[in-house]
Amino acid sequence: MYRTLTLLSLIFSLGTTLSAQDIETHAYFQIETNKTAYAFGDNINVRDAPNTTGKVLTQIKAGTTLKILDVAGDKLAQKGIEVPWVKVQFLQNGKSQQGYIWSGLLALDRIARDGFEFLLGLTRIENGVYYQEVRIVKQGALLATKEYKSNAEDGHEFGFEVLGNKGVPNISNVIRVYNYMPACLHWTGFSVFLWDGKTLAYIGFEGGTINVGQSWDEIDFIFPEEKGGKQEEGWVVKKVIKGQEDEIGNSVETITTTIWTWDGKQLVHKKEE
Template structure:
């Protein structure tokens, strides 16, 4: 199921808000027949039966376009992820083929931009926490991967967007993965990445964390093209608002801002403001 959600989290009487964001979101583990899906794993075994003892009939590469024909067989649990097998149809060397794969090897989402395929997948679940990974593919070749702790849990939804360089020199795209929990009592926001055509780097988390009646934090990345950004300087501002308060409206907030630059491999701290 797909929905467009606007993120606007009001922390009761404390008056702290997260910036509104519009992004299409998805629920985890929504597998539907006759829908298009994409291979997330690279060199996935395609079997003639929906189990690990089925004969391997071929392998498919990350980004392969698949049609879900059926949800079949018992669920298989690997690395904390328990999902069923699916029967899929795909083209390989110009020939239509069918077989079974474990649905944990399907991409959660896929975006194409600038000749690249950007894939989002779930790699493992540990202690209820979802670890996800961004993969970048071009013409069937896996170019880059980056796994990260998403902090998502059961009941969360996710979104995936690939933007331009937002004014950062030598960067091709800013990538943002959104995780949303339908409540204002925990956290919500984006995991942010930078892609320069060769290197995929994790910037960190942008959004809000909160413990209502005690403390809250809001982290915002301000890119050169954003309102209040550095413009032609190509610098990235990181704004952090921290607060402490209680249930009756007493609160104290502090705001810090640091300045970062991309050196071709990683973000480098330049100064504090």
């Protein structure tokens, strides 16, 4: 399918699509005292001082609930992430304990659903690009992890949501992480995952990319429960729009629609539509 439109109408169209998918966003590592946080790293060393030479008092599991008592010590840089140490309080074996951990091992966000804890964390920054990871924990046991390249750069915000199965058979939850990159090459959208209770699969990026004055792309995963979805069959519709501006300022789009099914480990291409 092809259509012609102006660049202005293109930007409006992409903006409308993405704004319809409202999600609460946050800045990275907003550390506040007397606030609740969650451990993202597994078997984190808790020390008696805010540095790597402090004595290890104990270790805590991913998903452990923490209270931030203080931001303490100099910042430590690990894998491109430069953040301070924090003093935390937590329960372990029924006893209240305190100590210091590096705040880069805190979860950016945490959502509890269906007996699982869904954690979002930042694992590294390379050349200004943020690599993030989704982890799933149940009763202190780390069940699944999936790292991915967010493509977002310094200064952006993130969002995190766990949405139920959206009508996909044999799936427990659709998970989406929102990021954006503001620049002449501008993109905004979601990294999308499927969780079936055992397998965590990254299925790709959903959103729009605009290279102003040149080209654009938009990818939508339409789940069975959503408008335009295949609810009776339980199929996932993947809609891809690619566009290029011509020499007189009009923009020509190519729209491709495909149907996908879940095979227990990944989405599998079924047919073109």
